[in-house]
Amino acid sequence: MRITYKFRLYPSKEQEQKLLEVLEKCRFVYNKLLEKLEQDKPSRLELQNSIPKLKEEHQELKEVYSKVLQYESYRLFSNLRALARLKKNGRKVGRLRFKGKSWFKTIHFNQSGFKLIKTGKRCERLHLSKIGDIKIRIHRKIKGKIKQVIIKRYSSGKWYACIQVENNVQAENAKNKLIEKKVGIDVGIKHFLTDSDGLQIENPKYLDKSYKRLRIEHRKLSRKEKESKNREKQRIRLSIVYERVVNQRLDFLHKLSRYYVDNYDFIAVEELDIKNMVRSYLAKWISDVSWNRFIQFLSYKAENAGKIVVKVNPRGTSKEYKFGKLDKDYNASLNILVRGLDKVGMGQAEFTPLETEPLPVRASSVVELGSSFR
Known part of the structure; x- marks a missing residue:
């Protein structure tokens, strides 16, 4: 490996x-x-x-x-x-x-x-x-x-x-492991994700938080003479701001994906067509939220740990109300879990939907506490 x-x-x-x-x-x-x-x-x-x-x-x-x-x-x-x-x-x-x-x-x-x-x-x-x-x-x-x-x-x-x-250490075989804890994950823009256990992680919006600083640095760059040393210095300052946004996002995604791999044996997620989604007016926010990167991190970490990640068709997951009137995102996560279990032939999960609203968790808590934030 x-x-x-x-x-x-x-x-x-x-x-x-x-x-x-x-x-x-x-x-x-x-x-x-x-x-x-x-x-x-x-x-x-x-x-x-x-x-x-x-x-x-x-x-x-x-x-x-x-x-x-x-x-x-x-x-x-x-x-x-x-x-x-x-x-x-x-x-x-x-x-x-x-x-x-x-x-x-x-x-x-x-x-x-x-x-x-x-x-x-x-x-x-x-x-x-x-x-x-x-x-x-x-x-x-x-x-x-x-x-x-x-x-x-x-x-x-x-x-x-x-x-x-x-690495000579082989990944654990997921087929030989007892699957005890299962979770379905619905991703979104208002909330980064909502899972079938009622956990709701806020969208950190790192690009939005740095938007004012980026505007200032871009304005300064536009005023510098082309091919001058001052322009090159300003370009580096601007790059540092962008790099910080990328590093914050990656840190958040790594810690969140590690939490789910450490705490669950079976994870069901949506198979999203990001290329078509970024053609909409939400392109800026979809690119910033990086759902695809999160699913990539989740997949390779799960493979190394011998856990299962299943991708399901996202069509209609928010509209099917099999479990009564619930929070829209929470309902979608339950449907995703059911579809994931059906896809691998494990049947429907035995669980009782929460009667309360999902538990909101700040993105900063994920970054500060890592995989033990809950």
Whole structure:
């Protein structure tokens, strides 16, 4: 099983300059490979074998670890496969474009070219071939054999290492486990979710809370002269605000999904078509609430823990009143649970709907207390 850990990097000015140079050289190789692909139509193997010749023509490419440059061939064909899938699904697609300056944000070290060095201090060291030993904050234990390290630069200027490991520990088999606790979850905009046990989590609305600050930073950016140093500084300030919103949202989703995986054996959720939903006037709020990301987190954590997550058709869940006159969202969560159990052939759940209103829980409680907020 593959697991990815994300840790903050603290490169020195010299190391950061090297990282930026590697990103630029990767962009150069990608564009050269795309040019060759359009002209000669080579196979993937032929294209990858052309990289050594490219290094002979441009000696500065020898300063980059070989497997980092080889990955650009994989990236190119991966992008082509993505376009083919979109076209197959009926989407109108164009062609791959040459990448402009600052487009590349990631450096891939696959299988080799990296090493974690323990120092016993607050920050360990991550050795990257032809770059050096960079400070890295390991805030959690890495379990498994490291297979790949992806160095990522964010728009705010921060650097992170995404470490992918192969974990020999197999996920528990959900089929062999006794299913005792079951829950149905209905998601919404006013309330992030309402479950069949009567728990109702408010929508944190992180984007709305930062809206005033974002307007100010956007206004400042629009007044800066293009391509000036002051404009670049302001762009970073704006990126920091956006990054904070994303981090708040991810923290909330991780803690909430962890709560349900820790406390339930069977979880039924709606199978939502987010792409069509964001075409409505509610697009801004739907994108901010991130239901799909929550369900993704719920699914992979449940798989690792040997729990069951079932997706059901959301059509009509709020309109079917099988349990009497109840809160609309609470009623929907009960219907989702029933549909989920029917889908896996477990029959209807034996439960008595709450006679009281659902229990509201503030989003801040989820963040502060984690999976023990209830």
